[in-house]
Amino acid sequence: MAAPQTPAKDTGKPGKKRSLSARGWVPDYHGAWAMVFVPITLGIIIGGFVPAHIPFYLLWGVGYFCFFALTKWFVARRKPLYATPVKAYVCACAVLGILTLWSAPKLLLWAPWFAILIITTVILIRERKERTMAARGITVTAGVLVGAVTYDLGTGFQRSSFSLLPVPVDTHMAALSGHNWSSSVTGWKWMWLVCLVLLLYFFGTVPVVKTVIRERRSTPHLVFSIVFHALAAAFALVSALLGWTGWALFAVFVALLARSAYFPLTMRYQGKKWSAKTIGITEIVFTALVVIALWLP
Structure with a gap:
């Protein structure tokens, strides 16, 4: 934020x-x-x-x-x-x-x-x-x-009775609503997975905006942004291989990785000027894609 x-x-x-x-x-x-x-x-x-x-x-x-x-x-x-x-x-x-x-x-x-x-x-x-x-x-x-x-x-x-858990988890996953596209991940497991995906996406927008606006000349910020998005894409790949989320979500995270490099690098080496409005519109589109991809194979 x-x-x-x-x-x-x-x-x-x-x-x-x-x-x-x-x-x-x-x-x-x-x-x-x-x-x-x-x-x-x-x-x-x-x-x-x-x-x-x-x-x-x-x-x-x-x-x-x-x-x-x-x-x-x-x-x-x-x-x-x-x-x-x-x-x-x-x-x-x-x-x-x-x-x-x-x-x-x-x-x-x-x-x-x-x-x-x-x-x-x-x-x-x-x-x-x-x-x-x-x-x-x-x-x-x-x-x-x-x-x-x-x-x-x-x-x-509805929570687990295991008192050492710092966050709620249901012991009978099928008992609670919510599931992924294949119904292989249900209940709290699915909700926490959705939260993790959203966390990776929304936090990734922070260094992207920084590398285009306030820190557009900072190489460390650029490297951090690209590395973070590469790790997020790697997670999406593992998640797809395990059947937790679909390949559509992996494709979106690959596009997010490309976006994290494209905007700042074209500003540096091609002289392009990306306005905050353009970046904002792009993020609206990617937000919709991430949400939709959560339920696609």
């Missing part, structure tokens, strides 16, 4: 209008929308819909807006301009949080994991390290993990 730009200095002109994004109300890192809403939606689709998903979905959406407002507030050194959206979204999250827990109290089982991610992220933002790979990795993990939460909610919190 890309962090917002550092706010420009206020000119103090009373007649100057600011956009909702500039005032901290609407997130301006548009590339994060898919990461925020695709995993949670897939968790509902795979696990099955229950009424408690409604307040939780709203809580997650408003929480995303709150995260944006808090980031703007911290980056701007607690400038009063951003205090109003922070207060509004925190209050909204509190109300929706109460409704969500009233609908499904067992969601508290996930609270420790998200508390760790949220606290770590806030610390990084306060230290003005919100653009580091560590910060990006944490936010991507949180975005993907919420898919498992909605799956857990949809399947009625």
Whole structure:
């Protein structure tokens, strides 16, 4: 998830209008929308819909807006301009949080994991390290993990009784909904596999964007991006060979590997200029391809 730009200095002109994004109300890192809403939606689709998903979905959406407002507030050194959206979204999250827990109290089982991610992220933002790979990795993990939460909610919190497991796993895989294209991977195994695929894809977008925009002259970032995507493609190959996912997903990850090299290298050696809009459109297409390929042989 890309962090917002550092706010420009206020000119103090009373007649100057600011956009909702500039005032901290609407997130301006548009590339994060898919990461925020695709995993949670897939968790509902795979696990099955229950009424408690409604307040939780709203809580997650408003929480995303709150995260944006808090980031703007911290980056701007607690400038009063951003205090109003922070207060509004925190209050909204509190109300929706109460409704969500009233609908499904067992969601508290996930609270420790998200508390760790949220606290770590806030610390990084306060230290003005919100653009580091560590910060990006944490936010991507949180975005993907919420898919498992909605799956857990949809399947009625059916978990293994093995207490040492830090994450839920069902002992009878066929008992829970959700399966891959061949029905060889079912239940929690399938949900965690979907989460892993989404984690590899969404985290991979971080170095790609960096190598095209802020770190376009950085060779280490370019090498990291290509190596990461090569490893992700290798995982997709092994997964296809084992029958966990199909060859369609492997083909998509090969295309992602090619994309990780094509954009930055053509900028370096051919002088091409890739706009953020072009990269964003490309990622929308790849997001759709990854999701569709999950269920293809």
